[in-house]
Amino acid sequence: MSSTLSMALRGLDHGDKKILRTRFIAIMSKATPDYNENLHEIVDVLIETNFPCVHVIDHPIFILMRNTLVDIFQKPADEFHLLYRIGELFSRMADYVDDKNIHLFQQLFTDATIIQCLIRELSSVSLTSHDSLISGIGHLIDTYRKFQRFRPDIQDNVILSSLIMPIVNFVKSAEYKTSFLRLSAKQDEITSFQKLILVTCPKYIVSFWCKRQPDVARAAAEETLSRSSDILKYFLPTIDGWKESVIWCMFYMVWLCQYSSDDCLLVDYSVQHTKLLDYVLKIVQGKKLLYLESQDPTSGNLQKRASELLCYATLYIYATTFLPELCQKLKEYNITSILLRLTKANYSKTQFHAYRILAVVLSSDDIKQLANAAQITTVFIFYLKESINLTSTRSRLMNLLLNLKNLSQHDEIKAEFGRQVEGLSLLIQCATESQFDPEKVQLCALEIIMSLTFNNEVEAWLRQNNIFVQYLQTLTSTSNAPYLQKVAGGILWRLYGKTEHEFQYDVMISYCHKDKHICHRIHEALNADKFRVWIDREEMHGSMMEVMADAIKQSRCVLICMSDNYYLSPYCQAEAKYAFEKRRCLIPIRVQSGYKADGWLAFITTCLKYVDFTKMDFDTAYTQVVSEIRHSKAGWKNSSVILSPSKMSEAPAMREGGLESTVASLQKRVELIDSDPRLTELDNEGDGTRENGQ
Structure with a gap:
């Protein structure tokens, strides 16, 4: 029968559904009472001929196969080889799933009975189970993963989604670590059980992105992160001797860690992520892995596994940049040279992830020293275009824009966008x-x-x-x-700007609202001391920039409240640069511990004394700020031309017919500002630490 069937199938067009159905009917009509024997032959031939059969997956012969799986699960017998082969066939057929036939896969596999059988087997399968049983379970899990992948609406199905948590619990079991540590340095192949628990099930978990994904990631996180650190600590000393089996399993372990690294989980498991980050940074520096990745991508599985591991290790490092303390840690590690090497990787996604990390950790000086600012911009524009056009990459689009928001602070990147419109x-x-x-x-x-x-x-x-x-x-x-x-x-x-006005305020506070706690406290103290202060406490909208511009023009001094948040805010950049252009007295204050001004912020605060609210108690730092404001005020009063804001009602500009006098006064003011040494030179008095443009 098998030879006849094989010849019949080899002569068919894969897309000829009508004839294929007829053939299957004929096959079933000639079947013997022992259906299992016939199924063995049919399945073997379908696998041998690699016949997809996806267009006729609703044929009774495939329903018979599914029901046979249930019988084998429910009535343990020596039929595990048939279970294995049917599972393999179904997994191969799922490789051809598309939007036209997905409903057929749903009809066949959205079956509570077979799902319950899989769940029961996962709770009892072990190293000593029959290899064909283990492999059959693995193939079926792969089948479910393939036809649900990138289809969260299908993953949300109540019957199908009942499989995810048993798989998570299986991977969380002690058998995972035991199986990993049993990998031999000389072991090129992994056992069927190791493949199930270290590859197949993790692969299913990381492909799960429906509404329940946050709960699934949290369920996996604690055990995954702690255990992964232990495993890496054990294997990293021999990284340059890793065989394909270790690299393959390590790839899925790192992918699981990345899956457990969304914003909330980064915060809740910051201790575990901090420890794990150190280990993953060593992976991307592995000499053998980097060498393998640089080889011809078609050279074989070993090169492919190394590329995949480096890609997801780089992606995990990128994910950690969303936790401020880990991002700062990466900056201190000075990993630019490592990342630049990864931007030349064969795998384009590895390049992309490396560029995304660079977007976060590079300083302005780093950007200036790079010869590839144009390449960085080109890569981001490419992925921006790709992410816009694909619905499935919308989450990546949001992260991509956040990266570009960081990059856009650098003048070299701004210039590239001017060229690459x-x-x-x-x-x-x-x-x-x-x-x-x-x-x-x-x-x-x-x-x-x-x-x-x-x-x-x-x-x-x-x-x-x-x-x-x-x-x-x-x-x-x-x-x-x-x-x-x-x-x-x-x-x-x-784009269009506004005109000048007279002073009305002693000081304006320019700050990022994420730093409002300390900045609002400074505002309240200044108010209590009778200073006239302008501050936006309500996050104004609409014509906010016009109001800000007027506030700067009406203020004698501007407090620049320096932090990473301030530097990354385009509003704060606009305020600070406008105040600098209008020659206002700038008083930089540090409101984030350890922050060093960079890029445009370093440029406008270089040679200015700053007050560090993170190194001194509030009262001491505040006293220094008041001293700077009064020093500036005294300077303005000593000028016979510049008018005190408190006397503005008596100024010629405010009296009828006083326009010419006002114009002359403004022109003279500009001349005096240009020559005022307090605005252009370092004041050597006082205890404040000095910025050096860093």
């Missing part, structure tokens, strides 16, 4: 199209555009884009989203 068009697409989330995508894209307006070429290009300018004007007047109004107003202000 396709990137600007893509950002405008993200900012304006209704398909994108207003807060997570549109807002971030607009903030990046605002940062890029500090480049003259970008600014000129945007001014010529009338449709985008009209969109911004509409946002500022009609949008129901205050955060979009705010940034739209900021971009328009950057």
Whole structure:
């Protein structure tokens, strides 16, 4: 029968469903009473001929196969080889799943009985179980993974989703670590049980991205992270001698760690992630892994496994950058040279992840020293375009924009966007199209555009884009989203600007609202001491940039409240640079422990004394701030031309016919500011630490 069947199938067109159904009917009509014997032959031939059969998967012969699996599970007998072969056939068929036939897979496999059989077997399978039984379970789990992958709506099915937690619990069992540690340094092949618990089941878990994903990740996290550190500690000393089996299993273990590294889990398991990060950084420095990755991608499985492991190790490192203390740790490690090597990897995703880490950890000086600022920008533009066009990569789009928000602070990257205007068009697409989330995508894209307006070429290009300018004007007047109004107003202000005014305030506090606790305390203290202070405590929106500009022009001094948050905020950059351009007295204060001014912020605060609120008690630091404000005020009063704000009602500009006098006064003021040494030279008095442009 097998030879006849084989000949019949070899002569068929894979897409000829009608004839194929007829053949299957004929096969079943000639079957003997021992269906299992016939199924053995049918399954073997289908596997041998690699016949996909996906278009006829609803044929009774496949239902018979599924029911036979249930019988074998429920009535233990020496039929495990048939179970294994049917599972293998189903797994192969699932390789051909697509949107046209997915409903057929659902009909066949959304069966509570076979799911319950799998769950029961996972709770009892062990190293001593029959190899064919273990392999059969593995093939069936692979089948379920393949047809549900990238289909969260199907993963949400109550029957299908009941399989995920038993798989998680199986991987969390003590057998996982035991199986891993049993991998021999000379072991090229892994056992069927090791493949099930170290490869197949982890692969199923990391492909699970439906509504229950956060709960699944949390369920796996604690055991996964702690155990992975122990395993890496054991294997890392021999990293350059790892065989393919170790590299393969290590890849899925690192992928599980990455799966357990969303924002909440990074915080809740920060101790475990901190320890694990040290180990994963050693993986991406493994000489053998890097050598294998650099070889011809078609050279074999060993090269493929090494590339996969380096890719997901790099992705895990990127994931840790979302926890501030781990991000700071990466900056202190000075891993730029490692990342630059990974940007040349054969695997494009490894390159991408390395660039994403660079976007976070590179300082302005690092960017200036790189010869590939253009390449970094090109890669991000490529993945931005890809992520926009694919619905399945929307979460990556949000992270990508966050990376670009960091990168866009660097002048070299701004200049590249001025040259590679396709990137600007893509950002405008993200900012304006209704398909994108207003807060997570549109807002971030607009903030990046605002940062890029500090480049003259970008600014000129945007001014010529009338449709985008009209969109911004509409946002500022009609949008129901205050955060979009705010940034739209900021971009328009950057493009068109406003005019000068007289002083009305002693000091303006320029700060990021994420640092509001200390900044609001400074504001309250200044108010108590009768200083006239301008501060935005309510996160204004709409025409906010115009108000900020007026506040700067009406303030004698501007407190620059320095932190990473401040540096990364395009609004704060706009305020600080405008205050610098208007020659206001800048008083830098540090509100984040260990922060060193970088890039544009270093440029405008170089040679200025700053006050460190993180190294002194509040009262001591505040006293220094008051001293600086009063020192500045005394300087203005000593000028016979510059008017005290308290006397502004008596100024000629405020009296009828006093316009010419006001113009002359303003011109003289500019001359005096240009010559005032307090605004351009280091003040050597006082105890404040000095920035050195770092």
